[in-house]
Amino acid sequence: MGIIWTIIIGFIAGIIAKFIMPGDNEPSGFILTTILGIVGAFVATYLGQALGWYRPGEGAGLIGAVVGAIIVLFVYGLFAGRQRRAI
Numbered sequence: 001m002g003i004i005w006t007i008i009i010g011f012i013a014g015i016i017a018k019f020i021m022p023g024d025n026e027p028s029g030f031i032l033t034t035i036l037g038i039v040g041a042f043v044a045t046y047l048g049q050a051l052g053w054y055r056p057g058e059g060a061g062l063i064g065a066v067v068g069a070i071i072v073l074f075v076y077g078l079f080a081g082r083q084r085r086a087i
Contacts, residue, residue, distance in 0.1 A: 010037030040069025
């Protein structure tokens with residue numbers, strides 16, 4: 001049941017992040033949006049534990065997942081923009 005909740009929260013976080021930070025070269029589709037949110041949750045959990053906001057074993061919530069997904073979108077935009085200009 002935990003994996004299903006992770007997928008649901010990841011999808012919601014990915015949708016919110018894409019709504020907050022729209023762009024032309026962002027990943028789209030159900031699967032990529034869900035992966036974006038899940039990766040964002042992992043990023044937020046790692047950064048939160050490194051900064052002392054979360055204890056070991058404690059994960060980021062929805063807001064943390066959204067912030068992590070926005071960070072992932074920003075980094076993705078930097079790399080996707082460089083590849084597009086190089087062609």
